[in-house]
Amino acid sequence: MQQGRDGFSSRFGVIAAAAGSAIGLGNIWRFPYVLGENGGGAFFLVYMAFILLLGIPLMLTEMSIGRAGQRNPYGTFRFLAPKTKWYLVGVMGVAAAFLILSFYSAVAGWTLQYLYDAIFNNFAGKSSSELSGMFTNFTSGVYTPSIWTLVFLMMTGLVVVAGVEKGIEKYAKILMPMLFVIIIILDIRAITLDGAEEGLEFLFKPDFSKLDSKAVLEALGQSFFSLSLGMGTMITYGSYINKKEKLFSSATSVSIADTLIAVLAGVAIFPAVFAFGIQPDSGPGLVFITLPNVFQQMPGGYVFSVLFFFLLVIAALTSSISLLEVVVSYFTEELKLTRAKATIVAFAGVGVFGVLCSLSSGPLKDFHLLGFTIFDLFDYTSSNILLPVAGLLIVLFAGWKWKRMSVASEILGEGIKENTLFKLFMFIIKFIAPFAITLVFLNAVGLLKL
Ligand code: PHE
Numbered sequence: 001m002q003q004g005r006d007g008f009s010s011r012f013g014v015i016a017a018a019a020g021s022a023i024g025l026g027n028i029w030r031f032p033y034v035l036g037e038n039g040g041g042a043f044f045l046v047y048m049a050f051i052l053l054l055g056i057p058l059m060l061t062e063m064s065i066g067r068a069g070q071r072n073p074y075g076t077f078r079f080l081a082p083k084t085k086w087y088l089v090g091v092m093g094v095a096a097a098f099l100i101l102s103f104y105s106a107v108a109g110w111t112l113q114y115l116y117d118a119i120f121n122n123f124a125g126k127s128s129s130e131l132s133g134m135f136t137n138f139t140s141g142v143y144t145p146s147i148w149t150l151v152f153l154m155m156t157g158l159v160v161v162a163g164v165e166k167g168i169e170k171y172a173k174i175l176m177p178m179l180f181v182i183i184i185i186l187d188i189r190a191i192t193l194d195g196a197e198e199g200l201e202f203l204f205k206p207d208f209s210k211l212d213s214k215a216v217l218e219a220l221g222q223s224f225f226s227l228s229l230g231m232g233t234m235i236t237y238g239s240y241i242n243k244k245e246k247l248f249s250s251a252t253s254v255s256i257a258d259t260l261i262a263v264l265a266g267v268a269i270f271p272a273v274f275a276f277g278i279q280p281d282s283g284p285g286l287v288f289i290t291l292p293n294v295f296q297q298m299p300g301g302y303v304f305s306v307l308f309f310f311l312l313v314i315a316a317l318t319s320s321i322s323l324l325e326v327v328v329s330y331f332t333e334e335l336k337l338t339r340a341k342a343t344i345v346a347f348a349g350v351g352v353f354g355v356l357c358s359l360s361s362g363p364l365k366d367f368h369l370l371g372f373t374i375f376d377l378f379d380y381t382s383s384n385i386l387l388p389v390a391g392l393l394i395v396l397f398a399g400w401k402w403k404r405m406s407v408a409s410e411i412l413g414e415g416i417k418e419n420t421l422f423k424l425f426m427f428i429i430k431f432i433a434p435f436a437i438t439l440v441f442l443n444a445v446g447l448l449k450l
Contacts, residue, residue: 005070006164007240013165014245015253016172018063018228018237020318022258023179025107026226028265028315029287034222035266036280039210040202044266046216050223051259054436057428058229058391060251061398064410066238067247072329073232076239081401089393093232096386097326098346100231102353103378104323105156108316109148109358113138114288115309121302123292128278132289140362149354153347156320160328161343164240168321175314182311183261186268189304190275199271202280203263213443220440221383226258230387230394233322236329247411248421261315268308272298287312324350353378388441392434399430 008014035043069076074090081087117123123131139145159167190196224230241250269287272294273280282290287308295305324346331342353374356364360375369377398407404426408418411425442448 005240007242008169008237009165010169011245011250013169013173014237014241014250015257016176017169017318017322018234018250018254019257020172020176021228021233021237021322022226022254022319023176023261024226024228024315024319025104025111025312026222026319027258027262028312029107029111029284031222031226031262032266032269033281033283033286034218035203036270036286037283038215038218039207040280041204041206042208042211043215043219044203044263045206046211046219047223047262048259050220051227051255053428054220054433055223055227055229056251056255057425057433058224058395059227059234059255060247060411060425061394061429062229062232062234063238063241063247063251064407065394065398065402066235067241067243068406068410069235070239072239072333073235073326074330075333076235077397081397084401086393086397086401089390089397090232090235092386092390092393093230093235094326094330096231096382096390097233097323098350098353099378099382099386101320101323101327101350103357103375103382104316104320105149105153105350105354106145106358106360106375108152108313108320109145109150109354110139110288111309111312111316112148112152113144114292115306115313117292118295118302118305118309123296123305124302126292126296128289128293131292132285134292135285135288140365142359142362145358145362146355149358150351152316152320153324153351153354155317156324157343157347159317159321160324161340163339164325168325171321172318175318179261179311179314179318182307182314183264183268186304186308186311187264189298189300190268190271193272193275193298195275196271199269199274199280200267202274203266203270213449217384217440217444220437221387221444224387224391225383226262227255228319228322230389230391231323231382232326232390236326237322239329384441384444388437388444392437392441395429395433395437399426399434 008017066076069079071079073093074087077087077090159171228234270280273290276294276297278290278293292305295301298304327346328342331337331345332339357375357378360373364374372380408422412422
């Protein structure tokens with residue numbers, strides 16, 4: 001460990017913080033609606049396959065690189081591969097974190113407004129078209145969504161400024177167990193509704209006729225996004241992990257927790273949606289329009305709606321913390337700013353872009369760059385381009401550039417002989433992962449038709 005460098009203090013802290021990063025709007029807002037749009041169960045199977053085959057190995061790789069480098073993503077690549085261009089992967093990571101945090105905080109701002117609405121019982125008595133109007137009115141506004149975006153970023157900044165152990169780890173250890181308890185309560189409510197079976201069937205019964213190559217690509221993008229891969233977060237968090245920690249078990253536990261929460265979110269949502277005869281494929285509005293409609297028809301709906309939006313806020317917060325930390329660690333270590341200054345600069349930068357993303361549903365709706373609104377441009381370039389490309393470069397680095405001995409000593413411990421699991425891991429990293437990511441990426445950008 002570098003002299004005086006902040007870091008995680010316990011095993012539970014490592015897992016809570018990394019799971020906090022992974023578990024976010026991606027699990028509770030995005031996963032259910034992407035699954036809904038792609039036909040349900042079959043999408044889920046493909047998603048799980050990606051998590052096992054690519055997600056876990058890539059998370060392990062990122063954590064190892066970070067822990068070996070003991071620096072922010074840029075500094076880490078500089079240190080591990082001096083006098084080469086590999087540091088560009090770190091630059092991409094910092095840039096991706098910045099872009100994602102911008103649109104992420106816009107959606108997170110919506111969750112704050114909806115928590116407020118839930119607490120003040122504002123969904124009560126509204127018809128489904130009124131609820132949908134409420135969402136459109138709110139998101140197309142100027143001041144309210146922008147202010148919520150900034151409030152959310154400020155909350156994120158307050159945690160990050162306190163440091164890794166005293167901020168990030170401390171809050172993750174409180175918030176993550178809370179999130180788990182809330183989602184279990186919501187699940188119990190959903191599966192005890194009359195007519196819940198249909199929703200469970202939608203989620204768990206694969207219908208492969210609904211699966212096309214677009215869905216496969218979305219499953220890969222979603223699995224990377226959900227595990228916070230390809231953008232330096234796991235490299236950054238890895239750099240705070242103690243040398244004694246076994247990275248294999250950290251990466252596996254975090255990936256399992258992340259997948260479990262996505263499933264539990266599906267179980268909280270689909271049975272309720274089907275039980276009230278609503279369609280599951282309503283896209284991004286699923287949790288903001290469909291669910292309030294469900295809550296106001298459900299016995300005890302008030303309490304469950306408050307719990308649900310509180311859950312979304314917690315999930316979003318622990319993830320945005322990890323995104324901001326990537327940028328802040330870069331500013332403190334490379335530009336030598338103090339943590340407080342770095343946080344303020346990052347807050348100001350992301351604040352501007354966050355507000356622009358938030359305005360993309362309103363006054364800037366018709367402002368297009370390369371055919372996208374600002375929000376969609378940030379989402380598309382980060383999720384479909386930067387993530388897969390950085391993910392690819394990271395596996396290539398670990399598989400082909402980094403010395404196999406160094407990888408082994410980071411993952412297995414110094415001087416320990418390679419075991420079968422490690423050999424399998426190296427095989428995936430060297431051959432399968434680069435091949436699979438390239439294929440899916442080329443298909444995504446239309447250079448190859450699967
Ligand atoms: N994994 C987070 C989620 O599922 C999003 C995220 C992506 C966070 C990348 C950090 C880095 O919502």
